[in-house]
Amino acid sequence: MTKFFTLLGREVKSFFYSPIAYVVMFFFLLITGFNFYIGVSLLNRGPSEVTVIEAFFNTVLFWIAYLLIFPLITMRTFSEEFKMGTIETLMTAPIRDWQVVISKWLGCLVFYVILWVPSLLYFAVFQWTTKSEAAHAMGAYAGSYLLLLLMGMFYIAIGCFASVLTRNQIIAAVISFCAITILLFAGLLSFIVLNMTPGLRDFVAYFSAVEHMGEFSKGVIDSRPIIYYTTMTVLMLVLTHQVFQARKWKL
Amino acid sequence: MIKVENLTKRYAGVTAIDNISFEVGKGEIVGFLGPNGAGKSTTMRILSSFMPATAGRASIAGFDVFENSLEARAHLGYMPENVPLYTEMRVTEYLIYRAKLKGVTGRRLKERIGDVKELCSLRDVENRIIGTLSKGYRQRVGLAEALVHEPDLLILDEPTIGLDPNQIRQVRELIKNLGKHHTILLSTHILPEVEMTCSRVIIINKGRIEASDTPQNLLDQLRTAGGVRLEAKTGSDNGVAELQKIAGVKDVTVEREGDWETFLLKTESKGDVREEVWRLAVDRKWAVRELSRRKATLEDVFVEITHADV
Numbered sequence: 199m200t201k202f203f204t205l206l207g208r209e210v211k212s213f214f215y216s217p218i219a220y221v222v223m224f225f226f227l228l229i230t231g232f233n234f235y236i237g238v239s240l241l242n243r244g245p246s247e248v249t250v251i252e253a254f255f256n257t258v259l260f261w262i263a264y265l266l267i268f269p270l271i272t273m274r275t276f277s278e279e280f281k282m283g284t285i286e287t288l289m290t291a292p293i294r295d296w297q298v299v300i301s302k303w304l305g306c307l308v309f310y311v312i313l314w315v316p317s318l319l320y321f322a323v324f325q326w327t328t329k330s331e332a333a334h335a336m337g338a339y340a341g342s343y344l345l346l347l348l349m350g351m352f353y354i355a356i357g358c359f360a361s362v363l364t365r366n367q368i369i370a371a372v373i374s375f376c377a378i379t380i381l382l383f384a385g386l387l388s389f390i391v392l393n394m395t396p397g398l399r400d401f402v403a404y405f406s407a408v409e410h411m412g413e414f415s416k417g418v419i420d421s422r423p424i425i426y427y428t429t430m431t432v433l434m435l436v437l438t439h440q441v442f443q444a445r446k447w448k449l
Numbered sequence: 450m451i452k453v454e455n456l457t458k459r460y461a462g463v464t465a466i467d468n469i470s471f472e473v474g475k476g477e478i479v480g481f482l483g484p485n486g487a488g489k490s491t492t493m494r495i496l497s498s499f500m501p502a503t504a505g506r507a508s509i510a511g512f513d514v515f516e517n518s519l520e521a522r523a524h525l526g527y528m529p530e531n532v533p534l535y536t537e538m539r540v541t542e543y544l545i546y547r548a549k550l551k552g553v554t555g556r557r558l559k560e561r562i563g564d565v566k567e568l569c570s571l572r573d574v575e576n577r578i579i580g581t582l583s584k585g586y587r588q589r590v591g592l593a594e595a596l597v598h599e600p601d602l603l604i605l606d607e608p609t610i611g612l613d614p615n616q617i618r619q620v621r622e623l624i625k626n627l628g629k630h631h632t633i634l635l636s637t638h639i640l641p642e643v644e645m646t647c648s649r650v651i652i653i654n655k656g657r658i659e660a661s662d663t664p665q666n667l668l669d670q671l672r673t674a675g676g677v678r679l680e681a682k683t684g685s686d687n688g689v690a691e692l693q694k695i696a697g698v699k700d701v702t703v704e705r706e707g708d709w710e711t712f713l714l715k716t717e718s719k720g721d722v723r724e725e726v727w728r729l730a731v732d733r734k735w736a737v738r739e740l741s742r743r744k745a746t747l748e749d750v751f752v753e754i755t756h757a758d759v
Contacts, residue, residue, distance in 0.1 A: 204549040208535075215537035283533035287594070290497040290529075291550040292522040446501050 202297050209275075209305025219309065222270050226313055229263040230254075234320045250324055251338045254317075255415040261382065261408070268378055269371035271309060272357025275302040276442070280365035299358070299439045306354045314346060337417030345414040348427035349407060353378050355434030362441045382407050450475050450602050450632040451496065456505035458491050465491040467656035468505070473649075475601075478628040480647035481636040484755050488656040489636040490530055493606050496634075497527040510601055523552065526595035526631075530606040532587055536580030540571055540590055543579060544597055551598035565593040569623065585616035592623065596631075603627065605635040609642060621646055640747040650747070654755045667750045677714040677722055680739040681730060688712060691733065695725045709738070 213219040237253035240246065246253075254260065279285040288298065321339070353374075360373035385406025388399050403409050410423045451473040458465045466488040473479050483489050495502050496509065498518040507514045512521040535543060544562050553561055566572055569589040574582060579590060588608065595603055608624065609617045617639070625646050627633060637643060643650055644664050652660040652667075660667060681688070688710055692701045700715040716722055723740055730737050 200554060201550055201552065204546060208546055212535075212537070282536075283529065283531060284535060285533075286494070286497075286499055286529040287527075287533055287547075290499050290522060290525070290527045291547065292519045292552065293550055294519070 201293050202301060205293065205297060205301035206305055206308075209301050210308045212305070213271075213309045218270065218274075222267060223313060226263060226267060227316055229259060230317055231320070233257055233259045233263070234317075238324065249335065249338060249416075250321065251335075251342055252412075252415045254320070255342050255411050256408075265375065265379055265382065267310070267313065268353045268357045269360075269375040271306050272354055272361055272374060273367040273371040274361070275306065275358050276361040277365050277367045277370045281367075295443050296439055299362075299435060299442055303355055303358050303435060303438075306357065307350060310350045310354060311347070314343070335417050337419070338415055341414035341417045341419050342411070344419065345410055345423065348424060349410075351431040352427045352434065355431045355438065356381075359434050359438045359441070362438050381405070385409060450477075451507070451509055451634060453492070453496075453507045454505055456492070456495065456507055457503050458488070458495060458500075459503045464656055466495075466502075466653075469653070469656070469658050470505075471651055471658060471661055473602075473632060473634055475632055476628075477649055478624070478633045478635070478647045480643035480650045481634060481653065482638075482640070482643060482650060482751060483636075483653040485638075487653045487755075489653060490606055492653070493527070493604050493634070493636065494529075496604055497525060497529075498522055523598075524601050526598065526600035526603045528591045528595045528603075528605045528608060530610070532591035534579050534587060534590060534594075537578065539576055539578055540582075541566070541575045543590065544593060547594045548597045553598050561597050561599070565596050568596065568626075569593040570619075584611050585613070585619075588612060588616070588620060589623075592620070596627070601632060603631050603633045603635075605633065607637060608635055609637060609639060617642070640751055644747050652751065652754050659754045660750070664747055667747065668745050676716060676743040677726060678739065678741050678743060679712040679714065679726055679730075679737065680709055681712070682708050682736040683710060683733070684735070686733055686735070688735075691729060692726065695722050695729065697722050697725075 234254055236257065236259065237250060240253055241248075241250060248256075276285075279288060289295075356377050357370075357374040360377065361367075361370040363373065364370050385402060385408055388394055388402050388406070394402070404422065405426060410420075413420055414423070451471075453472070454470050456469050457467055469488075469492070481489050481492070491500075494500050496507055496514060498514045498521060501515055509521040510524040512518075512524065514521045535546075538546070541562065544565065545558065548558050548561055566575055569592050571586070571589055571593055574586055579587065582590065588611075592605070592608065595605070605624070609620050612620060621642055624633065624635065628646070628648075635647075648663065650660070650662065650664055650667060651658060662670070679692075683691075689701045689703055689712070692698060692712055692714060695714075697716050698714050702713045704711045704713075714722065714726070721742060723742055726740060727737075729735075730740075
């Protein structure tokens with residue numbers, strides 16, 4: 199276990215060695231801050247049906263920023279080690295392949311969580327200035343942030359999988375960006391294709407991140423998305439592990 | 450310490466190593482020689498469990514590198530070619546990270562980090578970022594890293610490549626000292642280095658082992674090893690014919706430069722015919738301005754073995 203935490207520690211720290219982490223954090227804060235400003239302005243216009251949490255998590259700007267961070271966080275995980283040749287020193291140490299895969303995935307997840315921490319401040323400021331109790335259902339917070347964590351787990355696992363496929367970080371970023379975008383837009387099909395059968399509509403809604411967020415940010419915590427994201431995360435990590443081990447296949 | 454049996458590795462139709470077998474005993478320093486692409490790095494990568502062999506077995510300290518890979522790796526300090534390092538980390542930080550990965554903890558961790566920094570003269574740069582270090586220092590960081598868990602066996606792939614002559618000398622000294630406590634398998638192109646550091650040489654060419662012996666024995670076995678060089682004025686004599694009469698001379702070539710002729714006599718590797726040549730020169734009243742012996746080097750062995758078909 200010590201070895202695993204040593205690996206994890208390096209993965210988390212490696213974000214802060216490079217300027218990428220700070221650039222990503224800066225622009226992510228800028229976009230989410232702007233997004234929050236828009237949400238609050240909307241609420242200021244008059245009586246509204248949505249809470250500040252819903253207004254924050256269900257905008258186009260939120261989803262754009264959200265799509266972009268995953269390729270940026272995950273593209274270097276494996277690709278960089280392949281390119282620099284450090285994979286050879288890493289894998290000739292007495293450690294197991296799965297320890298490397300999980301530590302890389304978890305390292306990204308830790309950074310992703312750190313990325314979200316400042317956003318809590320927005321809501322704290324909102325509460326402090328408005329002194330409104332009604333806008334602050336704890337369920338809505340719990341739901342939104344739980345879903346953020348679940349989606350993060352899955353999308354980071356996709357990113358790690360893309361990165362283990364290639365030694366080129368740009369290619370890894372393109373693959374994960376496309377995969378996550380397609381997943382997201384597939385969930386929006388029910389808005390585009392209007393003559394869907396109800397069964398198909400339900401099926402699409404099952405993996406629609408936008409719809410999940412709509413529910414969770416109201417504080418409605420559904421078990422189906424929880425199961426969906428966890429199983430898909432496990433699946434992607436197993437695939438990543440398989441590809442990572444492929445170099446050991448006796449051909 | 451190392452046992453390799455009938456090891457074969459094929460990549461997409463290309464046979465990188467072809468049914469090789471060898472052993473390295475405890476305490477040996479073995480030099481692994483061969484032209485580029487001969488299969489040195491491939492063999493080392495298989496030994497370090499980085500890639501599997503297509504066929505055959507290899508074990509380190511009794512542990513199969515494929516089936517008991519973790520135990521085998523725990524006994525091994527491996528420095529890959531070109532020494533890949535995390536360039537954004539600091540020297541001490543990197544060594545601590547690697548030591549922990551190799552299971553060195555607690556008080557021993559602190560001791561070992563201090564020891565390897567001392568051994569590899571890294572004290573001056575311990576807080577520097579690896580990316581800012583010169584090639585020589587990086588090489589030493591790589592070596593320190595390979596040594597940090599006190600492995601029984603060190604495998605070093607081209608430890609002196611890209612270093613300047615002073616650095617090469619330092620690394621060579623270091624390796625020689627390490628040989629007192631560790632078994633070492635190192636690959637290199639630099640032949641004088643092998644003659645100076647290694648107790649045994651394995652020459653590999655086109656994926657096959659061509660020779661495996663002490664440097665001295667290899668020199669002795671060399672067919673066209675030694676030679677004598679004579680610069681003389683032979684006047685009207687046929688120098689080549691006279692010299693060829695000497696017992697032990699296998700071949701004589703000559704170059705003319707005015708009145709002076711330079712004869713190159715090829716002999717058996719152990720044979721020294723200088724005395725006979727001198728007597729002949731005195732008898733025939735040749736004027737001599739140089740009579741010297743050329744010793745065979747490992748380079749001759751290498752060229753003879755790896756270019757046998759040329």
